[in-house]
Amino acid sequence: MHGCAARLGENEKVTALSAPEAGVLGALLLRIPGNSDKTVINAVTGASLKGFIINHGLKERGIFPVEILRVEHLTKSYGSGETEVKALNDVSFRVNRGEFVAIVGASGSGKSTLLHLLGGVDRPTSGKVFVGGTDLYAMNESQLAVFRRRQIGLIYQFYNLIPVLNVLENITLPLLLDGRKVNHQQLAEILDTLSLQNRLKHLPNQLSGGQQQRVSIGRALINNPALVLADEPTGNLDSKNSAEILELLKMSNRKYDQTLLIITHDEDIALQADRVMVIEDGRLIKDEVIRK
Ligand code: ADP
């Protein structure tokens, strides 16, 4: 880290070639042009990587993007023979760190199936998913469960909160499952952002829909995941709450340089994304950058 930092003078041109070959999320591979034998690999945590990027103005200098998600020939079939349904059919794409992608398509087109496969909650029939260079489906179930908790934040339309746990317990659950301590500063920041400080002891059924979705966002963000995946997160909310939830997700996307993928039926949401993907009959039929 420091060795590399010392070599990055103001006038040096540096290119980030790819996300981690080392399989460590947040690793950074740099090559100084004209010095191609001096490739520098930094395996750093998300937090120190963020500091590194800011300190060296890597974004301003156009060194990023770093690829955070790579999907290769992803296929998922349900059933077999005559009843076989190809919910996802040979889908490939790449997403960079910090991108905000909207996924749209008719009901039954395969959007949720795709998101589940990106999130490591289901296994593909064939094809691969790499998150930060890690091949998700090369891992066994327990490795995948740990990876998912730490690197991927999932948000659903119907919140999926645990009814017998209060707000604070629901949000910190991913840490507790991992046997990790709560970082109180980070927790306070999240609670503050979500305006949930005076609801900590409430159970999910004592909250409005918008508040429940805030809790599920808090749970998704507590580990500061690289990848945030949301399946119609505003589908069950009125327009005011929808707008607020979207603002929260966008803010988190920018503030923590997270990659955000949202499935949505709402055209207004899709138009706020950097990029829109259209799924039809299990295929990616359109993939358009609408904002740089
Ligand atoms: P979307 O989220 O775009 O509405 P889904 O990904 O949920 O679509 O579903 C895609 C297709 O796969 C649909 O035809 C659906 O019926 C089928 N499907 C989804 N999950 C299952 C399952 N567990 N078993 C059988 N078929 C499924």
Ligand code: MG
């Ligand atoms: Mg769906």
